Amino acid sequence: MKRQILALVAAGSVVFAACGDDSTESGDTAATETTAGGTETTAAGTGGDAAACAEGKTLEAGSLTIATGDPAFPPYVIDDAPESGQGFEAALALAVAKELGFEGDAVKWVRTSFDTAVAGSDSNFDFNLQQFTINDERKQVVSFSDPYYTANQAVLGYVDGPGAEIATVADLKGLKLGAAAGTTSLQFITDVIQPDAEPFAFNSNADAATALDNKQIDAIISDLPTAIFWANAGAEFGGIDNTKVFGQFALGDEGGDQWGLLFTLDNPLVECANIALANLTASGAIDDITTQWMTDYTEAPTLPES
Amino acid sequence: MTTKLSIRDVQKSFGRKHERKVVLDHVSLDVGEHQVVCLIGASGSGKSTLLRCINLLEPIDDGEILLDGVDISEPGLDADPIRRRIGMVFQSYNLFPHMSVLHNITLGPTKVLRRNRAEAEAAAMELLGRFSLADKAAAFPDQLSGGQQQRVAIVRALAMKPELMLLDEVTAALDPVLVGEVLNVIRDMRTEGMTMVLATHEMGFAREISDLVCFLKDGVILESAPPEQLFTAPQRPETREFLERVIASGRL
Amino acid sequence: MTELDEGAGTVSAPSRVPGALTRREEWLRRRRRRSTTVALVSTVLTFGVLFVVVTNSSGWPKVKEIFFNAERFKEDFPELLGYLWVDVKLFLQCAPLIVVWGMVIALCRNTRNPVLFPLRVFAAVYTDFFRGVPVILTIYLVGFGIPKLGLLEGEFHFLWFGGSWTSPYLWGPIALVLAYSAYVAEVFRAGIESVHESQRAGARSLGLSQRQTLRHVVLPQAVRRVIPPLMNDFLSLQKDVALLSILGIIEVFRRASSIKDLTGNFTPIVAAAVIFLALTIPETRLVDWYTARQRKRTGGSVIA
Numbered sequence: 001m002k003r004q005i006l007a008l009v010a011a012g013s014v015v016f017a018a019c020g021d022d023s024t025e026s027g028d029t030a031a032t033e034t035t036a037g038g039t040e041t042t043a044a045g046t047g048g049d050a051a052a053c054a055e056g057k058t059l060e061a062g063s064l065t066i067a068t069g070d071p072a073f074p075p076y077v078i079d080d081a082p083e084s085g086q087g088f089e090a091a092l093a094l095a096v097a098k099e100l101g102f103e104g105d106a107v108k109w110v111r112t113s114f115d116t117a118v119a120g121s122d123s124n125f126d127f128n129l130q131q132f133t134i135n136d137e138r139k140q141v142v143s144f145s146d147p148y149y150t151a152n153q154a155v156l157g158y159v160d161g162p163g164a165e166i167a168t169v170a171d172l173k174g175l176k177l178g179a180a181a182g183t184t185s186l187q188f189i190t191d192v193i194q195p196d197a198e199p200f201a202f203n204s205n206a207d208a209a210t211a212l213d214n215k216q217i218d219a220i221i222s223d224l225p226t227a228i229f230w231a232n233a234g235a236e237f238g239g240i241d242n243t244k245v246f247g248q249f250a251l252g253d254e255g256g257d258q259w260g261l262l263f264t265l266d267n268p269l270v271e272c273a274n275i276a277l278a279n280l281t282a283s284g285a286i287d288d289i290t291t292q293w294m295t296d297y298t299e300a301p302t303l304p305e306s
Numbered sequence: 307m308t309t310k311l312s313i314r315d316v317q318k319s320f321g322r323k324h325e326r327k328v329v330l331d332h333v334s335l336d337v338g339e340h341q342v343v344c345l346i347g348a349s350g351s352g353k354s355t356l357l358r359c360i361n362l363l364e365p366i367d368d369g370e371i372l373l374d375g376v377d378i379s380e381p382g383l384d385a386d387p388i389r390r391r392i393g394m395v396f397q398s399y400n401l402f403p404h405m406s407v408l409h410n411i412t413l414g415p416t417k418v419l420r421r422n423r424a425e426a427e428a429a430a431m432e433l434l435g436r437f438s439l440a441d442k443a444a445a446f447p448d449q450l451s452g453g454q455q456q457r458v459a460i461v462r463a464l465a466m467k468p469e470l471m472l473l474d475e476v477t478a479a480l481d482p483v484l485v486g487e488v489l490n491v492i493r494d495m496r497t498e499g500m501t502m503v504l505a506t507h508e509m510g511f512a513r514e515i516s517d518l519v520c521f522l523k524d525g526v527i528l529e530s531a532p533p534e535q536l537f538t539a540p541q542r543p544e545t546r547e548f549l550e551r552v553i554a555s556g557r558l
Numbered sequence: 559m560t561e562l563d564e565g566a567g568t569v570s571a572p573s574r575v576p577g578a579l580t581r582r583e584e585w586l587r588r589r590r591r592r593s594t595t596v597a598l599v600s601t602v603l604t605f606g607v608l609f610v611v612v613t614n615s616s617g618w619p620k621v622k623e624i625f626f627n628a629e630r631f632k633e634d635f636p637e638l639l640g641y642l643w644v645d646v647k648l649f650l651q652c653a654p655l656i657v658v659w660g661m662v663i664a665l666c667r668n669t670r671n672p673v674l675f676p677l678r679v680f681a682a683v684y685t686d687f688f689r690g691v692p693v694i695l696t697i698y699l700v701g702f703g704i705p706k707l708g709l710l711e712g713e714f715h716f717l718w719f720g721g722s723w724t725s726p727y728l729w730g731p732i733a734l735v736l737a738y739s740a741y742v743a744e745v746f747r748a749g750i751e752s753v754h755e756s757q758r759a760g761a762r763s764l765g766l767s768q769r770q771t772l773r774h775v776v777l778p779q780a781v782r783r784v785i786p787p788l789m790n791d792f793l794s795l796q797k798d799v800a801l802l803s804i805l806g807i808i809e810v811f812r813r814a815s816s817i818k819d820l821t822g823n824f825t826p827i828v829a830a831a832v833i834f835l836a837l838t839i840p841e842t843r844l845v846d847w848y849t850a851r852q853r854k855r856t857g858g859s860v861i862a
Contacts (some may be wrong), residue, residue, distance in 0.1 A: 020663050052644075115819045118819055118822075137820050137821060137822060140821070140823075140824030141823075145580070174724075180804055180811060181815060182815070182819030182820070183819075186816060198808055199808065199818060200726070200805075200807065200808065201803070201808050202806045202814050203804050208806070211702070211726075211805075213706070214702065214705035216705055216722070216806070218723060225658070
């Protein structure tokens with residue numbers, strides 16, 4: 001009997017001693033910042049050497065891993081093949097990669113879902129781009145580059161459906177609205193539109209599109225370019241027949257949602273990416289890419305509040 | 307005396323082709339109205355099977371069973387109306403555990419005989435009273451002793467006003483102390499003239515109560531005689547041997 | 559005090575003070591007291607050590623921030639509680655239908671009437687399919703797939719329910735009913751088969767028909783016996799209702815997930831877990847109590 005108690009106390013002390021002091025071990029690779037031979041240019045937009053900056057900071061030495069959605073849709077990625085550089089985000093990503101010193105086979109692509117990335121759960125990439133809106137809440141768990149595009153929210157519905165007579169934001173209150181979960185679109189519904197009926201929140205934009213296609217909802221709220229794509233593309237390409245964009249919403253101090261490249265929290269690569277973006281902006285490359293891929297996806301009337 | 311039940315040359319086997327076991331082999335028996343016939347024999351001799359065949363719980367392979375001269379064993383005949391006329395009591399009582407004693411007894415009369423509930427309950431209470439179980443009407447089977455449960459089972463069968471009662475070793479599972487009360491019930495039924503066929507191990511009781519005793523072995527009725535004759539002067543060696551074993555074990 | 563008379567070969571026990579414990583009772587009491595003390599010490603020690611180790615580990619502040627954030631919890635818990643009603647309502651809509659449809663499938667599976675043989679085949683195929691396919695797939699197929707056929711239009715009204723024919727609030731519950739009935743049917747079947755043959759013998763010998771026997775003798779017993787596994791299935795259902803969120807329905811899990819997406823904090827998910835536990839733990843204890851009671855009553859013939 002006494003022996004048993006002694007054994008218990010002994011075991012307890014051993015456990016205590018063994019686990020007590022592991023604060024000296026740091027698990028994160030990104031914690032220590034002094035790496036051999038890396039210039040720390042912190043000023044953004046001053047035309048620095050992005051490639052030199054990026055040296056040694058990527059997930060895998062010698063290659064850059066970029067993530068996007070699964071699947072990735074036009075106009076951001078054409079034919080779900082981002083390696084081709086076809087599509088707004090595909091082209092932009094490759095341009096940034098080139099600035100950072102990675103081209104061709106040195107660029108690898110992976111896929112993640114939207115909401116796990118934005119919640120900071122994924123880390124199998126150097127950066128991720130899927131029309132991520134920069135906001136303060138997300139900045140607590142991930143880091144963003146400077147913005148590369150500004151988009152408005154828009155509403156998409158049937159030409160001859162319940163949303164056809166929409167003229168103001170207030171008119172939307174009576175409709176069955178849907179959006180992808182975890183997006184600023186969904187927030188927009190709950191915060192700004194405040195519909196009478198409970199909105200629908202789907203696992204992905206694709207599911208939301210299915211629901212609209214099935215007429216299970218009356219309208220989708222999403223980014224304007226995505227909405228335009230759905231309205232114009234044929235059903236075989238992921239569009240929804242018989243729909244149109246009723247309008248975009250005027251909002252925000254920045255004039256809409258600002259999209260940035262998404263990085264793991266406090267990733268040192270962010271500064272390098274910002275240098276790259278600054279260079280591309282200065283050279284006009286971003287404007288060219290935007291014009292090439294997004295021109296058709298920016299036109300829609302603005303819906304007044306009421 | 308009119309013949310109530312007539313069993314003619316009945317055959318029954320169990321199992322498939324290569325493992326066929328013959329359980330009843332050319333069994334014939336006549337039971338007259340108001341008669342009490344006891345079936346005795348070792349376990350597996352076919353007593354229970356015979357009773358279940360009379361009741362049409364088991365189909366017979368060959369032969370005939372006639373009730374009041376009418377063939378009830380015709381293959382494909384609807385057995386339900388016939389079973390109404392024959393009451394059966396089992397060794398394991400088979401009371402319905404989810405129903406009260408009263409409900410157990412009135413289930414048959416209300417659902418099968420279509421009596422109204424009040425009538426059926428009154429009749430049930432009367433029967434229960436006769437066998438000193440009236441105070442157990444609202445109890446559930448698991449609250450009763452074995453002897454009480456078996457008596458309820460008999461009452462349940464009697465509530466259907468059967469013309470013939472089959473009792474399959476109804477005291478075999480009972481505490482010796484409780485056996486007596488069940489035997490008393492059976493005595494009462496005999497006094498009231500119920501036609502009965504019993505399978506039993508209670509030799510003393512069989513001797514006392516039956517008009518005819520049949521000894522079965524391996525599915526064959528080897529000997530069939532009034533009790534005084536069979537128990538004191540058995541003709542067949544097998545009967546003698548069986549009775550000797552019974553006496554040796556102190557059960558006679 | 560009687561003496562031990564060894565010489566004569568008789569032994570008498572020392573007389574006892576009335577009310578005093580027997581020797582064995584004394585020993586048991588001492589031992590019990592010792593085990594309680596040891597158990598107490600052991601528990602306090604173990605959990606104490608664990609607590610100290612965990613809260614002092616390097617990762618704890620981060621874990622606390624992300625999973626057990628007090629402000630987030632205070633803010634989110636009431637809101638999530640409100641969304642629980644969506645789950646509860648969906649559950650209450652599915653549960654009775656599952657019991658009924660499950661019983662129908664079980665009876666179809668057991669039927670011996672040759673005319674009804676196709677029903678038997680149907681029931682067998684049905685249970686194989688819906689038990690084999692993950693529930694989430696069934697929900698997807700039924701909830702999105704059926705409206706996709708384009709055969710449904712307009713609104714329906716039934717008692718106090720109403721809505722569009724394509725609504726996820728209609729097809730989501732239907733998907734769950736289809737899936738869960740398969741499991742429940744098997745449970746009912748096991749229950750029916752567990753009712754001893756002698757019960758049927760007793761009923762038939764009273765003259766009850768096959769149908770009457772089933773209805774009055776077999777099914778009541780079968781159902782009583784399978785209540786514990788049924789309760790477990792319904793516990794499962796309460797949690798699987800959250801799967802309907804893939805059809806867009808915003809219920810506790812989805813709402814918690816949305817808050818998580820917007821804030822990067824997992825505390826709302828923990829809050830949702832707490833809410834579910836607050837429901838399921840008492841229910842589990844209820845099932846355990848009921849099972850134990852049944853076991854005592856029927857002497858062990860309970861399927862659990």
